[in-house]
Amino acid sequence: DVKVTQSSRYLVKRTGEKVFLECVQDMDHENMFWYRQDPGLGLRLIYFSYDVKMKEKGDIPEGYSVSREKKERFSLILESASTNQTSMYLCASRIQGNTEAFFGQGTRLTVV
Amino acid sequence: RKEVEQDPGPFNVPEGATVAFNCTYSNSASQSFFWYRQDCRKEPKLLMSVYSSGNEDGRFTAQLNRASQYISLLIRDSKLSDSATYLCVVNNQAGTALIFGKGTTLSVSS
Numbered sequence: 001d002v003k004v005t006q007s008s009r010y011l012v013k014r015t016g017e018k019v020f021l022e023c024v025q026d027m028d029h030e031n032m033f034w035y036r037q038d039p040g041l042g043l044r045l046i047y048f049s050y051d052v053k054m055k056e057k058g059d060i061p062e063g064y065s066v067s068r069e070k071k072e073r074f075s076l077i078l079e080s081a082s083t084n085q086t087s088m089y090l091c092a093s094r095i096q097g098n099t100e101a102f103f104g105q106g107t108r109l110t111v112v
Numbered sequence: 113r114k115e116v117e118q119d120p121g122p123f124n125v126p127e128g129a130t131v132a133f134n135c136t137y138s139n140s141a142s143q144s145f146f147w148y149r150q151d152c153r154k155e156p157k158l159l160m161s162v163y164s165s166g167n168e169d170g171r172f173t174a175q176l177n178r179a180s181q182y183i184s185l186l187i188r189d190s191k192l193s194d195s196a197t198y199l200c201v202v203n204n205q206a207g208t209a210l211i212f213g214k215g216t217t218l219s220v221s222s
Contacts, residue, residue: 045204056208090156098207104155
């Protein structure tokens with residue numbers, strides 16, 4: 001079974017803090033994604049990566065950056081957390097091509 | 113036109129009912145289509161891929177109409193355990209990422 005693991009289920013951070021959300025997959029997948037999910041807005045793509053050290057902006061990259069130094073790990077960074085970044089963050093991975101993605105369990109981030 | 117559009121529902125049906133969800137997408141070049149299921153406070157999980165010829169998995173049937181850019185999911189003989197949000201998913205214009213609809217909520221009652 002594919003396993004995508006996010007480092008935290010719940011996180012509470014203060015406004016202005018630098019926040020790291022970590023995601024690890026164990027299936028040697030090339031593609032990795034970060035989405036956020038908000039009520040009424042669905043899943044929105046923040047950033048994705050199709051290979052090590054490669055990254056592409058999704059639909060809502062503002063206020064976020066990413067890092068992919070190793071194939072199995074994709075990190076989402078909030079440089080200076082703000083209250084409007086309170087959300088459920090979901091990491092996903094898939095092999096190259098038109099295939100389905102597998103999700104981690106999600107990190108519910110609250111910025112106070 | 114939004115990339116992926118779904119009727120948000122909620123759909124409230126009794127056990128045993130047949131229910132259909134529809135989805136439209138804007139990118140005519142999309143090559144891959146999926147239905148995901150998401151339970152409350154859980155991550156989305158793949159329910160089924162959608163193929164051009166249509167496909168069936170037990171009580172679930174998915175159809176794709178490329179000409180109309182339309183995808184459907186039919187659930188027969190609904191069970192209480194089918195209560196969830198169903199997400200329509202399509203590849204983005206570049207074919208590099210999956211774009212999700214906002215989901216359709218189904219509630220099956222006894």
